[in-house]
Amino acid sequence: MKHITTDEIVNLLDANEDLNIIDVREDFEVENGMIPGAVHIPLGSIPEKVSELDPSKEYILVCQGGVRSANACEYLEAQGFNVTNLEGGMMSYDGELEFK
Template sequence: MAHIEEISPKDVERKIEQNENTFLIDVREDEEVAEGMVPNAKHIPLAQIPNELDNLPKEQEYVMICRSGRRSMNAAEFMKERGFSNVKNMEGGMLNWDGELVF
């Protein structure tokens, strides 16, 4: 299993505020993202991640997001095993996010 670095929700918020070139991917299901997403995140449900990898640059920094951090960790490990070297998991998922939400 690939080692995945965790990043705190506060650090994710800082990256958004500083316009860092980080690609945020929310792997939750449609009904979950309807309750709000992290600003600038792209919604790719977990089951679609394998089909989307060819459309994503491997050298990009990615932060994976889900409700609690478990599904996003699985997605991050999947990506890392396929050559994405800079993939992080947002610690605690949306349950720990107190920042702005977009709908």
């Protein structure tokens, strides 16, 4: 499984890179803010939403601490997707937040 650090993702966001970020946390968790541009798909909804994802794109998955997003990465990798897990999740992320 590929990993990205919070410093790396902040640098990519600062460089205006086009990132496909999926936040797999629960609704009550994303109320505290998400990485700008992230799409919210709770972990339990990933199997039913997988058909909405583009297999030609690379996705970065994030959760609160990095464990649930790692589980989502394993599932999506098995489906043929190119995914990367954000190490440490939102607990390690100190960049800009977006509130939805």
